Amino acid sequence: MSDVTVIGGGIIGICSAIALQDEGFAVELVDRGVETEAASYGNCGLLAAGEIVPISKPGILQKIPKWLSDPKSPLFVRPKDMIGQMPWLLRFLWSGRRSRVLEIVAGMTPLLSRAEDDYRALLQSAGLSDKLVTKPNIMAFNSKADIDADSFTWDLRVRHGFKHRFLDSKDLKAIEPALSGPITCGLLLEDWLQFSDPGIVRNKLAEFFQTRGGFLRKGSVTNLVTQGGRVSAIRLSNGEQIAVKRIVLAAGAWSAKLARDLGIKVPLAALQGYHHHLPNPNVKVNHAILYSNGGFVLTPMESGLRIGGTIEVAGLDPKPNFERANIIAEKAKAVLPGLDIIGGKQWMGPRPFMPDTMPVIDRATDHANVVMAFGHGQVGMTLGATTGKLVADLVTCRKSSLDLTPYKATRFSLGQKIPTPKEGNDLIRYPLN
Numbered sequence: 001m002s003d004v005t006v007i008g009g010g011i012i013g014i015c016s017a018i019a020l021q022d023e024g025f026a027v028e029l030v031d032r033g034v035e036t037e038a039a040s041y042g043n044c045g046l047l048a049a050g051e052i053v054p055i056s057k058p059g060i061l062q063k064i065p066k067w068l069s070d071p072k073s074p075l076f077v078r079p080k081d082m083i084g085q086m087p088w089l090l091r092f093l094w095s096g097r098r099s100r101v102l103e104i105v106a107g108m109t110p111l112l113s114r115a116e117d118d119y120r121a122l123l124q125s126a127g128l129s130d131k132l133v134t135k136p137n138i139m140a141f142n143s144k145a146d147i148d149a150d151s152f153t154w155d156l157r158v159r160h161g162f163k164h165r166f167l168d169s170k171d172l173k174a175i176e177p178a179l180s181g182p183i184t185c186g187l188l189l190e191d192w193l194q195f196s197d198p199g200i201v202r203n204k205l206a207e208f209f210q211t212r213g214g215f216l217r218k219g220s221v222t223n224l225v226t227q228g229g230r231v232s233a234i235r236l237s238n239g240e241q242i243a244v245k246r247i248v249l250a251a252g253a254w255s256a257k258l259a260r261d262l263g264i265k266v267p268l269a270a271l272q273g274y275h276h277h278l279p280n281p282n283v284k285v286n287h288a289i290l291y292s293n294g295g296f297v298l299t300p301m302e303s304g305l306r307i308g309g310t311i312e313v314a315g316l317d318p319k320p321n322f323e324r325a326n327i328i329a330e331k332a333k334a335v336l337p338g339l340d341i342i343g344g345k346q347w348m349g350p351r352p353f354m355p356d357t358m359p360v361i362d363r364a365t366d367h368a369n370v371v372m373a374f375g376h377g378q379v380g381m382t383l384g385a386t387t388g389k390l391v392a393d394l395v396t397c398r399k400s401s402l403d404l405t406p407y408k409a410t411r412f413s414l415g416q417k418i419p420t421p422k423e424g425n426d427l428i429r430y431p432l433n
């Protein structure tokens with residue numbers, strides 16, 4: 001029997017498995033083995049270090065009518081899912097009040113501030129340093145007024161140490177000659193990097209895990225079997241039951257169902273995203289570019305140019321609506337003249353999303369041998385290596401290098417008090433344990 005069984009082989013599960021090997025544990029990783037269903041396969045590949053401000057923030061209420069009525073908007077709620085998703089949507093909107101956003105920023109900053117260092121160490125040990133592309137990202141805008149309209153976000157990023165530099169149209173043209181259309185300016189996001197291709201990084205790390213003796217089992221976990229305040233086994237869809245000593249639940253957007261076996265109810269949504277991946281785009285893009293007005297990201301990867309993004313609230317495992325991928329591909333053509341979208345591969349996958357955008361990194365309250373690591377939202381790729389280290393802290397029961405209070409699974413349970421920053425200081429960090 002392995003010392004630790006990790007459920008879920010996305011970036012969070014793999015990085016956790018490797019961090020646990022570093023502690024000397026024999027680790028088994030169980031994954032359904034459908035590579036393309038994982039968000040870690042199809043994401044935009046950004047190491048989005050400064051993404052500390054949640055999507056739900058002051059001003060969000062005014063945007064709701066557009067989300068409901070315009071399937072082309074960057075965030076769309078499928079009408080038939082509206083009622084079912086309402087409890088999650090209300091929590092999401094409520095998390096966007098100013099006071100709570102400042103707490104979320106205080107919770108996300110310590111995680112994101114160390115993401116690059118943690119990845120550098122991990123990738124170096126795996127011989128994969130070249131998979132982190134050390135070029136800053138660019139955020140492109142139609143006008144300077146669009147930047148100013150979100151000064152709340154930019155100010156918070158600066159105050160928490162994430163730097164950016166304004167690029168006028170000449171600066172932008174000099175570093176991204178292919179960009180055109182309505183874009184007139186941008187910001188150089190100096191702390192944001194990118195991966196050469198997230199799916200390749202995930203697969204190479206999985207190989208590394210195996211070369212160090214890790215066991216990768218293909219199987220779909222249907223239940224956690226509990227006994228005497230512990231998980232004693234996991235049950236697979238083929239009927240097999242595997243005895244376990246400890247488990248890490250890292251099944252991305254699919255984690256909530258398994259957490260329920262432990263009596264833990266988490267408001268975890270699957271926010272679907274899409275990409276259109278072009279092996280031969282016929283244009284050259286030098287940096288990862290987040291096009292704010294278009295609501296999509298262009299990432300030059302080792303396997304081609306990826307146009308990715310959009311958020312669709314449509315529940316877990318919905319039928320893909322590839323029209324959303326077509327929309328972002330068409331929008332990309334408008335800013336990259338000559339872009340050839342013929343032959344592009346389309347993909348849909350779920351961001352595992354808590355209403356406050358913060359992940360769950362926690363031990364199960366009533367089951368001492370379970371650690372949970374899921375719900376990383378739009379920054380799960382960025383936080384893989386960091387989460388792995390924090391999971392190792394929890395499994396070894398040592399005092400963590402970070403206060404993990406903000407990432408508690410029970411933070412949305414009735415009667416739970418959300419930790420608040422001290423009065424008069426927006427930027428206070430949570431105290432250490």
Ligand SMILES: Cc1cc2nc3c(=O)[nH]c(=O)nc-3n(C[C@H](O)[C@H](O)[C@H](O)COP(=O)(O)OP(=O)(O)OC[C@H]3O[C@@H](n4cnc5c(N)ncnc54)[C@H](O)[C@@H]3O)c2cc1C
Binds near residue numbers: 032047219255273378
């Ligand atoms: C379009 C898009 C763009 C994004 N861009 C970025 C970005 O640029 N930067 C960034 O940091 N993040 C980005 N993200 C978010 C990021 O991709 C996710 O947060 C992250 O990949 C989540 O990783 P995970 O390991 O938790 O889940 P996943 O990658 O989804 O992996 C979960 C794994 O668990 C397995 N699994 C599930 N249930 C079971 C079960 N019952 N039994 C066995 N195995 C199971 C699945 O098969 C899957 O392999 C983006 C997401 C999307 C959709």
